[in-house]
Amino acid sequence: MRHACQIVASFVAMFLLCLSLATPSNAQNQAFEAAEQVPAGINSVMPGGFWTLGKDEGFFRVVVVAGGVEHVSHRLYIQWIRVNLKTQGYELIRTVNVKELNLGHGFVLEVRTSFGEINSFKIDITANGRGGKTKRFVITATGDGKYAIQSR
Numbered sequence: 001m002r003h004a005c006q007i008v009a010s011f012v013a014m015f016l017l018c019l020s021l022a023t024p025s026n027a028q029n030q031a032f033e034a035a036e037q038v039p040a041g042i043n044s045v046m047p048g049g050f051w052t053l054g055k056d057e058g059f060f061r062v063v064v065v066a067g068g069v070e071h072v073s074h075r076l077y078i079q080w081i082r083v084n085l086k087t088q089g090y091e092l093i094r095t096v097n098v099k100e101l102n103l104g105h106g107f108v109l110e111v112r113t114s115f116g117e118i119n120s121f122k123i124d125i126t127a128n129g130r131g132g133k134t135k136r137f138v139i140t141a142t143g144d145g146k147y148a149i150q151s152r
Contacts, residue, residue: 041065041066041067042063042064042065042066043064043065043066043074044062044063044064044111045061045062045063045064046061046062046064046111046113047059047060047061047113048060048061048062048113048114048115048121048122048123048141049114049115049116049117049118049119049120049121049122050115050118050119051080051118051119051121051142051143052118052119052143053119053143053144056082056093057082057083058080058081058082058083058090058091058093059081059083060078060079060080060081060113060121060141061078061079061081062076062077062078062079062111062113062123063076063077063078063079063095064076064077064109064111065077068106071106071130072108073104073105073106073107073108074107074108074109075097075101075102076098076101076102076109076111076125077095077096077097077098078095078096078098078121078123078139078141078147079092079094079095079096080092080093080094080141080143080145081093094145096141096145096146096147098139098147098149100137100149101125101127101137101149105127105129106129106130107127107128107129107135108127108128108129109125109126109127109128110125110126110128111123111124111125112124118143119142119143119144120140120141120142120143121140121141121142122138122139122140123138123139123140123141124136124137124138125137125138125139135151136151136152137149137150137151137152138150138152
C-alpha cells in the first residue's frame with residue numbers, strides 16, 4: 001500500500017510540475033496538437049491501474065480501434081506506459097494484441113477498466129456480435145507485460 005501511495009504521489013507531483021512550467025496557451029496548444037494526431041480509427045483509450053517492474057513504473061491503458069464501414073468491428077490492445085521522471089513525460093513501452101478478441105469476429109466492444117492492486121489491471125469486456133450474440137470477458141493484465149482472458 002505504501003508503494004501505491006508513492007506512485008500516486010509521483011503522478012501528482014509530475015502533474016503539478018507540468019502545470020507550473022506550462023503557460024495556459026502553450027499547454028492548450030500542446031493538448032490540441034496531441035488530440036489532432038490521434039488517428040480517426042481510434043474508438044477509445046482508457047487508462048487503468050499502475051504497474052512496477054524493477055526500477056520502472058507506470059500505468060496500463062486499453063486502446064480500442066474501430067474498422068470497417070458497413071460492418072464496424074473493434075480491435076482491443078493493452079498498453080504499458082512508463083513514467084519518465086527525468087523528462088516528466090510518458091513512454092509507450094509495450095502494446096499487446098488481445099488476439100482472442102481480434103480474430104475477425106466482428107465484435108463491437110463495450111469496455112470498462114478498473115484500478116485494482118499494483119501490477120494488476122482488470123478489463124471488463126462485453127462483445128456484441130452480429131445477429132445479437134453477446135459474449136462477456138474479463139482480462140487481467142500484469143506488470144510484466146502479460147495478460148489472461150476468461151469468459152464470464
